[in-house]
Amino acid sequence: MTTSLGAMSVTGKALATTLVLCGLGVAACGGTAADADLARERGPVPPAAAAAADSTAAGGTASDGAAGALTGAAADPTATPATGRSGEGREPLSGKIVVIDPGHNGQNYRHPAEINKKVNVLTQWKACDTTGTATANGYSEAAFTWDVSQRLAKILRSRGATVKLTRDGNSGVGPCITQRAAIGNRAKADAAISVHADGSSTANHGFHVIMPEKIGGPVDPVVAASRKLGLDVRNAFRRGTGLSYSTYIGRNALDxxxxxxxxxxSTVPKIFIESGNMKNPAEAAKFQQPAFRQRIALSLANGLQQYLGR
Incomplete structure (x- = not known):
């Protein structure tokens, strides 16, 4: 979309421990008292989910997490983790369905008639899709979201999830925003996430998570679940990437x-992640580093796993 980043390095063990703490008290992960209320509403983290989060966030197995032994690649938070298995011998996300929506598409700008066609989003009529934004040197949001989404899908599948993407490449057009929602609905996804980056003034920086409001429509029954998903992803994203909360949108990175x-x-729990501001030079530089995009993907996977493990 068109809407930061203090670099922070964490070890795999610290990241895994943080995920468990986030489930026990959001305030421990940089949240507010209001966020802590939502954490209490969620209730305690199931022991199996806590063990899986501790283990797979670092790339180990459940027994590795229980023992607290992290060595070699397992301690690298940018590495794609190996399949982490629960105490029952199953991958931690086995049986879960996740839909990933990589924002925009690489050829949208060549097809203005198609993407500008108006569609009904219930509260207003909007363009079918948009071109997205880009860095000053031309690295497009569509390319960024596609790369991050592929990395995210690989991590989630390694943890046992069934993953569906709303587009199959970055050389096409659309789909329309209405179709993107429909894909998640048809899949009966346990969680859906739309991956974006913003395009604001160069001085603005930071990431934020967008969650739905009740509109008297199909999303209403999943608004509360979407808030929980948003909090888990926000906390994992902050800890895993070191990016700051948005300085210009929302409160505590929540919008x-x-x-x-x-x-x-959407009839399934869904959020948008605005990963940062592509017009901010520092963030733009990070987004163009494959290793940092891997870090973003791993952070998103950990947030999704935290939510899905409840």
Whole structure:
């Protein structure tokens, strides 16, 4: 979309421990008292989920996590983790369905008639899709979201999840925002995430998570679950990437909207992640580093696993 980043390095063990702490108290992960209320609403983290988060966040097995032994690649938070198995011998996300929506598409700009066609998102009529933003040197949001989404899908599949993407490449057009929501609905996803990066003024920086509001429509029954998903992803993203909360949108990196078709039309828990500001030179430089995109993907996977393990 068109809407930061203090670098921070964490070890795999610290990241895994943080994920468990986030489930026990959001305030421990940089949240507010209001966020802590939501954490209490969620209830305690199931022991199996805590063990899986501790283990797979670092790339180990459940027994590795229980023993607290992290060595070699397992301590690298940018590495794609190996399959982490629960105490029952199953991958931690076995049986879960996740839909990943890589924002925009690489050829949208060549097809203005198609992407500008108006579609009904219930609260208003909006363009079918948009071109997205880009860094000053031309690295497009569509390319960024596609790369991060592929990395994220690989990690989630390694943890046992069934993953569906709303587009199959970065050389096409669309799909429309209404279709993106429909893909998640048809899949009966346990969680859906739309991956984006913003395009604001160069001085602005930081990431934020967008969650749905009640609109008297299909999203209403999953608004509360989407808030929980948003908090888990926000906390994992902050800890895993070191990026700051947005300095220009939302409060504590949380924003609520009723004008996004991808959210309004969703019948499954869904959020948007605005990974940072592509117009900010420091963030733009990070987004163009494959290792940092891997770090983003791993952080998102950990947030999704925290939510799905409840």
């Amino acid at each position: 609520y909207r009723n004008d996004l078709g991808g959210l309004n039309l």
